[in-house]
Ligand SMILES: Nc1nc2c(ncn2[C@@H]2O[C@H](COP(=O)(O)OP(=O)(O)OP(=O)(O)O)[C@@H](O)[C@H]2O)c(=O)[nH]1
C-alpha cells in the first residue's frame with residue numbers, strides 16, 4: 001500500500017474557540033464539542049452535505065434521521081466527501097429547514113482517489129472509507145475496456161481496497177474469453193445478466209457486499225444503474241432525482257452517492273460513469289507492484305529498470321507464456337500507463 005497522504009489523516013480536532021475576553025458565555029449556536037453527534041456522509045451537493053445520523057452510526061443510540069449540513073468554518077478548506085464519518089452540531093433534528101454544521105471530520109481508513117488525467121497535480125478524493133472497489137464492465141455493448149479496468153485495478157490496489165469485477169450483459173456475450181484475460185490475477189468476479197424480469201447474478205453480488213462499503217465504478221452504459229437499482233430498489237437511480245434512501249438530498253449525476261442495502265447489509269456508493277481513471281497520484285515506481293501477474297517477471301530486469309526499455313525482462317517473461325495468455329495485453333497496458341504517467345501520450 002502506498003504511503004498515506006498526511007492530509008488524509010489530519011485529525012481535525014476542532015475545538016470551540018475560547019471567548020476572546022475571558023469567560024464569555026457560550027452562545028447557543030456554538031455548542032461545545034461534546035454536544036456533537038456522529039454521522040455518515042451519503043451525498044454532497046454544492047456545499048450541502050446529506051448526513052445519516054442515528055442508529056448504527058458512530059455507536060450512539062439516537063433516532064435515525066437524515067440531516068442536511070454545511071461545513072463549519074473550523075473545518076477550513078478540508079474536503080468532505082461521501083463516506084466520511086463526521087460530527088455535527090446545530091440543528092440536527094432533520095426537519096424540513098434544519099441545517100446542521102459539520103465540526104469534525106474523522107480520520108479516514110481508506111480513500112479512493114482519481115485525477116483528471118495522469119499528469120494532473122490535483123488529485124480528488126472521490127470516496128472516503130471504502131472497503132471494496134466494484135469495477136463494472138459490460139461484456140458487450142459497450143465493449144469491455146481492458147485498459148480502463150487495469151487502471152481501476154491499480155487504483156484499488158494502491159488504495160488498499162479489495163477489487164471485485166462485475167461483468168454485465170452476459171446475455172449478449174459469453175464471459176469465458178474475457179475471464180481468461182484476468183485469470184492470472186485472481187480478481188474475484190461476478191457475471192450478471194438481465195432477461196425479462198430476471199436478474200442473474202444479483203444474489204451472488206449481494207453476498208459479496210454484505211457488511212462492506214463498496215464503491216461502484218464503470219464506464220457509462222455498462223449497466224451500473226441497472227445493478228444499483230437491482231440491489232437497492234428504492235434508489236431509483238436512473239428514474240428520479242429525489243432519493244428516498246438518503247432522504248431528500250438531491251443527488252446529481254456529477255457526484256457519488258451512498259445507498260444503504262436493504263436490511264442494513266452494507267453500503268453501495270454509486271459514482272458517475274467514468275471515461276478515464278487518472279492515476280497521477282500513484283507512485284510511478286510502484287505501478288508494477290499493482291500488476292501482480294507481471295511483477296515476478298521483473299526479477300531479471302536491470303537495476304532501476306523503468307519496465308519500458310529494451311533491456312526490460314518483462315518481454316521475455318511474457319513471450320515465454322509465464323504471464324498467461326493475457327500477458328501481452330497486460331504488458332501493453334502497463335507500458336501505456338507508465339508512459340502516460342511520465343507525461344508521454346497514451
Ligand atoms: N442486454 C442487457 N442489457 C442490459 C443489462 N444491464 C443493463 N442493460 C441495459 O444497458 C443500458 C445501460 O444501462 P444503465 O444501467 O443505464 O447503465 P449505466 O452504467 O448506469 O450508464 P450511465 O447511466 O450512462 O452511467 C440500458 O439500456 C439497460 O437496460 C444486461 O444485463 N443485459
Ligand SMILES: [Zn+2]
Pocket residue numbers: 298301302305306307308311312313314
Ligand atoms: Zn523491467
